[in-house]
Every structure is written in C-alpha cells, then in structure tokens.
Amino acid sequence: MLGARPSHSSAALLSAVVLLHVQAAAAVSFQVLVPADPLSAPLGGTVLLPCHLSPPLSAQAMQVKWSRPQLGQDVHVYLPDGSEVQAERYQGRTELLRDRIQSGTLALRIRNLTLQDEGRYLCDFQSNSIVGNATLELRVTSSGLDPLLHIGGYDGKQMNVTCLSVGWYPKLKMLWRNGHGERLTLSKEEKISRNWGLFDVSSSVVVTKHSDPTLICAIRPGSPSPEKVSVILISDDFFPQVSSWKVGLFLFLSVCVCLLFFPACYLWRVQRAKRKSSNLTTKT
Structure with missing residues (x-):
C-alpha cells in the first residue's frame, strides 16, 4: 500500500508535465494574423480591422481583446461567457463581428472615425491553451478641397x-x-x-x-x-506689349512736335518784337 503511493504521485506528475507540454505546443502552434501593411480610412468613415487565428480554431470560449496599449486603452473585449465590454469613448462606434468566431476570426468595426482613432491596435487571444496577439496600424485621412x-x-x-x-x-x-x-x-x-x-x-x-x-x-x-x-x-493680356508700329508712330510724332515747336517759338518772338516796335512808334 505504501509503495503504491509514489507510483500514483509519479503518474500524476507525469500527466501534469505532459499537459503543460501539450498546452505549450498548442500555444506555439497557433498564430494571430492581422494585415502587415497599415490600413487607411477616411475621416468620419468606417473601417474594419481584421484579426484571426491560424490555423483556424474556435475562439468562442476565449477572451479576445482589441486594445491600444500605447494609450493604455481597451477598445472592445469579448469574454468567454459570450458577453462584451466596450470602452466608454467607443460607445456606439465599435462592433465585434462574431459570425466567424468558430473559425477564430473576430474583426473589429469602427464607425465615425476621428483623428484620435489613428494609431496602433492590438488584437489579443487568450485561453488556457492559446495565448497570442498581433498589432496593426490604422491611418485616418482627410481629402481636402480642390486647389x-x-x-x-x-x-x-x-x-x-x-x-x-x-x-x-x-x-x-x-x-x-x-x-x-x-x-x-x-x-x-x-x-x-x-x-x-x-x-x-x-x-x-x-x-x-x-x-x-x-x-x-x-x-x-x-x-x-x-x-x-x-x-x-x-x-x-496679363503682360501688355507695345507694338513696334506704335513705337515708330510715337517717335515720328515726337520729332514732328519738336520740329514744329522751334519755328513756332521763333515766329512768336518775331511777332512779339514787331508789336513792341509798333507800340513805340505810336507813342512817339
């Protein structure tokens, strides 16, 4: 009787070790996959952040959490009992798509995007045998008016x-x-x-x-x-140019004015001198 106890303890220890190895193998054999490239979505629009397990495995009994670790914020959490917890600032704007949860897919939809929604998002799966997460980046854009x-x-x-x-x-x-x-x-x-x-x-x-x-x-x-x-x-029309014929006409008229000006001055002086001479003769 006393000799059987060590055998029973050894079996239990061996079972625990095997179970831990199985759990570790399961945790290592599954990956959480998200898009490698940043996702872009318009300001005020809607975006879908995909996330799934590979190979496919039901996540119905797991905790799946979408969060923003750099801000210390949980966005939307799915709990093993099927309930959900939504962060206050995302109330009415986020939704977990659970239609493919049996195959390990639990995408997050965000509506009415703001500039504050831009950044990195963590998709995290946790259970007794599955632990894994992945990060994706969301970029919010606004297309302005035509120039x-x-x-x-x-x-x-x-x-x-x-x-x-x-x-x-x-x-x-x-x-x-x-x-x-x-x-x-x-x-x-x-x-x-x-x-x-x-x-x-x-x-x-x-x-x-x-x-x-x-x-x-x-x-x-x-x-x-x-x-x-x-x-x-x-x-x-923005840069008016003077035509060459206009320049020529302007120069011709300028010369004519000069040529007429000097004779006119001479005649005026002669007429003035004659008037003075006539006035002197009359007075005498």
Missing part, C-alpha cells in the same frame, strides 16, 4: 500666382509644374494646422512674360489618395 488659384502682385513685369487648398490630413505636398511637366521653384509656402487637426496649405510662384503660359498646381496627399490638380493659362 484654388489666385493671381495678384502684378507690377508690370511679373506677378504672383497663389494656390490654396484646405481640409487635409495628414500633411501634404503642393507642387507646381509648367506645361512641359517641369517642376517650378516656389517663392513662398505655408502650412497651417487648424484646431481640429486638419491642414490648410498655400504656395506661390513668380510668373514673368517669358514663363511658360501653362501653370499646374498639384496636391500630393500624404495618404494613398489620388493627386488633385488645378490648371491656369497665363495669356499675353
């Missing part, structure tokens, strides 16, 4: 052309090109961040009568959005 062009600062030889656009996120690049696609040098550029985080941008170029008449203002967003472009054609 507006304004002409000003004309001094007879050159003028400033300004391009303006508002309501962008993240920061963007504003480029100028001529009709041949060549980059132009900016004379002034300004980026302004408004209180709610969006950016306004304006830049100017100097145009002379020798410049290419076609000006292209292009906005290249910092997000994977299409380029926005505005074009203006600077006609010769």
Whole structure:
C-alpha cells in the first residue's frame, strides 16, 4: 500500500508535465494574423480591422481583446461567457463581428472615425491553451478641397500666382509644374494646422512674360489618395506689349512736335518784337 503511493504521485506528475507540454505546443502552434501593411480610412468613415487565428480554431470560449496599449486603452473585449465590454469613448462606434468566431476570426468595426482613432491596435487571444496577439496600424485621412488659384502682385513685369487648398490630413505636398511637366521653384509656402487637426496649405510662384503660359498646381496627399490638380493659362493680356508700329508712330510724332515747336517759338518772338516796335512808334 505504501509503495503504491509514489507510483500514483509519479503518474500524476507525469500527466501534469505532459499537459503543460501539450498546452505549450498548442500555444506555439497557433498564430494571430492581422494585415502587415497599415490600413487607411477616411475621416468620419468606417473601417474594419481584421484579426484571426491560424490555423483556424474556435475562439468562442476565449477572451479576445482589441486594445491600444500605447494609450493604455481597451477598445472592445469579448469574454468567454459570450458577453462584451466596450470602452466608454467607443460607445456606439465599435462592433465585434462574431459570425466567424468558430473559425477564430473576430474583426473589429469602427464607425465615425476621428483623428484620435489613428494609431496602433492590438488584437489579443487568450485561453488556457492559446495565448497570442498581433498589432496593426490604422491611418485616418482627410481629402481636402480642390486647389484654388489666385493671381495678384502684378507690377508690370511679373506677378504672383497663389494656390490654396484646405481640409487635409495628414500633411501634404503642393507642387507646381509648367506645361512641359517641369517642376517650378516656389517663392513662398505655408502650412497651417487648424484646431481640429486638419491642414490648410498655400504656395506661390513668380510668373514673368517669358514663363511658360501653362501653370499646374498639384496636391500630393500624404495618404494613398489620388493627386488633385488645378490648371491656369497665363495669356499675353496679363503682360501688355507695345507694338513696334506704335513705337515708330510715337517717335515720328515726337520729332514732328519738336520740329514744329522751334519755328513756332521763333515766329512768336518775331511777332512779339514787331508789336513792341509798333507800340513805340505810336507813342512817339
């Protein structure tokens, strides 16, 4: 009887060790997969953050938590009993898609995106045999208005052309090109961040009568959005030129005036002298 006890204890110890190895093997054999590249979504829009186990395994009895560790925030948590906990600042905006939970997929949907929603999200699976997580990045974008062009600062030889656009996120690049696609040098550029985080941008170029008449203002967003472009054609009317025949006529008339001026002065002096002489004779 006494000799059987060590045998029973050894068996129990062996079973525990085997169980731990099985659990460790299970924990190692499963991966949590999320998109490797950042996800982009528009400000005020909706985004779906995918996350799943590989190979597929039911997560119905697990805890699955979406969080933002760098901010110390839990976003939305699924508990083993099937209940959910939603963070206060995400109330009414987040939803866990549970239709594929049996295959280990539990995506997070976020609606009415704000700029504060941008950043890294952690998808974490936990159970007695499964422990794993993965991080993905969300980028929020705002596509501003089409660029507006304004002409000003004309001094007879050159003028400033300004391009303006508002309501962008993240920061963007504003480029100028001529009709041949060549980059132009900016004379002034300004980026302004408004209180709610969006950016306004304006830049100017100097145009002379020798410049290419076609000006292209292009906005290249910092997000994977299409380029926005505005074009203006600077006609010769902005730089009035005096025709050669007009210059010739002006010179001819100037010479004629000079030629007539001197004889007229001479005749006036002669007539004045005659009047003086006549007045003296009359008095005598």
